[in-house]
Amino acid sequence: MALHTIPARRGLALAVKKGQHYKVINTHGYQIVDHWAFNADDPREFMSMEHCHVAIDKLTPVVGDSMVTNKRRPIITLMEDTSPGVHDTLIAACDIYRYQQLGAKGYHDNCTDNLAAALKALGVAQPETPCPFNLYQNTQYHAGKGFAYLPTVSKKNDYVLFRADMDAVVAFSCCPQDMVPVNSGNPTEAHVEII
């Protein structure tokens, strides 16, 4: 077992083998963790939220559901979820443009740059920034009214456990969003445990 820290406002990428399990732990309870997965042999194949919606026939997976790639092949399977199961698969990763639109002056940490840095550290060529699987993100859509960006409903040390279904590079970003209250205004670290 190996415990890895995703530092507050930063990213992390790790290589996992087919069949390996990993936990994404919400250490402090209210942090969104953007999650991506890429085929280790060809990063142009990656976990795709749009394709997952068709594969699982839901907006977010439940235990036993496999998330799929843009080639519709299983890449990770949700094995356990100790949180209330509220996650998001619709909202793009935050980026400098989002923060500028919100009124940020100068640079603001963001999940898009965190993914790029994390993959670069592993020497993985990044094809694009896929829509992330936003673990613990509580964004609710109300027909006719739009999205409500709400604080997480997870608790300290809640975790989701995944199994890799192919050799993969899995990446994470502790979302630094502090201009919309999705991280309760205080972005924190989280942890990944490879089992």
Ligand SMILES: [Zn+2]
């Ligand atoms: Zn973010």
